[in-house]
Amino acid sequence: MNRRDFMDRAAAAAAASFTIGMTASQKADAMEDEMIRRLDAVKVVEPWACDIGARGNELRTGELPEQGAFAKKPVEKGPPKPFLMGNDPRLPLMPEKPTLVDFFKYRFAPARHLLQSAALAKRNGHDEKHVLAALLHDIGASTAFRSDHGYWGAQIVAPYVSEEISWAIRAHQALRFFPDPSVGYEYPEAYRRYFGADYQPEPYVVEAYKQARRHKWYMTARLITMNDLYAFDPDANPQIEDFEDIIGRHFKQPKEGLGFDGSPVAHMWRTVIWPNNFL
Ligand SMILES: [Fe+2]
Numbered sequence: 001m002n003r004r005d006f007m008d009r010a011a012a013a014a015a016a017s018f019t020i021g022m023t024a025s026q027k028a029d030a031m032e033d034e035m036i037r038r039l040d041a042v043k044v045v046e047p048w049a050c051d052i053g054a055r056g057n058e059l060r061t062g063e064l065p066e067q068g069a070f071a072k073k074p075v076e077k078g079p080p081k082p083f084l085m086g087n088d089p090r091l092p093l094m095p096e097k098p099t100l101v102d103f104f105k106y107r108f109a110p111a112r113h114l115l116q117s118a119a120l121a122k123r124n125g126h127d128e129k130h131v132l133a134a135l136l137h138d139i140g141a142s143t144a145f146r147s148d149h150g151y152w153g154a155q156i157v158a159p160y161v162s163e164e165i166s167w168a169i170r171a172h173q174a175l176r177f178f179p180d181p182s183v184g185y186e187y188p189e190a191y192r193r194y195f196g197a198d199y200q201p202e203p204y205v206v207e208a209y210k211q212a213r214r215h216k217w218y219m220t221a222r223l224i225t226m227n228d229l230y231a232f233d234p235d236a237n238p239q240i241e242d243f244e245d246i247i248g249r250h251f252k253q254p255k256e257g258l259g260f261d262g263s264p265v266a267h268m269w270r271t272v273i274w275p276n277n278f279l
């Protein structure tokens with residue numbers, strides 16, 4: 001099941017539990033709980049991105065087997081089949097010179113968290129750079145790894161955005177855990193559910209927070225956390241097209257396409273295009 005199907009099914013299941021009089025926030029909590037429940041249910045399945053084997057021919061037929069089915073499939077007799085290298089028929093084909101918007105459409109979709117966070121930054125009247133920071137703040141979790149996603153995300157976008165935006169994306173990783181009453185930022189209630197009431201950030205996170213607190217761009221990173229929506233609003237549906245102007249003004253799109261400009265992070269974008277190449 002691809003990410004869009006997963007989100008759509010979770011949304012449908014959550015919507016079925018809505019009752020008359022529920023607030024948007026209660027609906028969002030129901031959606032979030034449903035997603036967590038479903039993620040818990042699928043995480044025992046071998047992720048197909050890691051489920052590589054000599055089955056290139058099967059993949060190229062476009063017939064999509066169930067997740068993890070390959071692992072249980074008996075070895076077939078006959079000549080070995082090539083490993084997958086190149087376009088994976090299970091994923092949307094990307095343009096030859098993909099833009100950031102293409103990545104949102106074909107790889108990160110539905111990206112509701114990023115789009116809703118950016119929409120909130122816009123609604124709050126923040127500068128365009130803050131809207132872009134909100135749009136990109138969790139891109140690390142979409143492209144690479146959830147763990148230390150702020151650091152990965154900052155690195156992936158660094159050649160294409162201002163140093164301030166990249167720094168802020170990195171710093172939001174630590175700032176999320178620390179309240180700032182002066183701007184009305186509180187420790188996220190969702191974190192108590194996610195990590196437990198006793199959770200304490202690692203020392204390196206505390207140190208990163210202290211450094212960020214003293215930094216001249218502290219408020220840029222803090223604004224990311226202020227616009228960081230932990231709950232999905234099932235009634236809001238911003239689209240990546242809503243931010244194309246801002247992207248055009250603040251994201252240096254390479255003319256060769258992301259992944260093909262020879263930058264130090266081009267390989268990261270290519271890995272998102274072809275996540276299942278054998279090598
Ligand atoms: Fe984040």
Ligand SMILES: [Fe+2]
Pocket residue numbers: 113137138228229
């Ligand atoms: Fe976030």
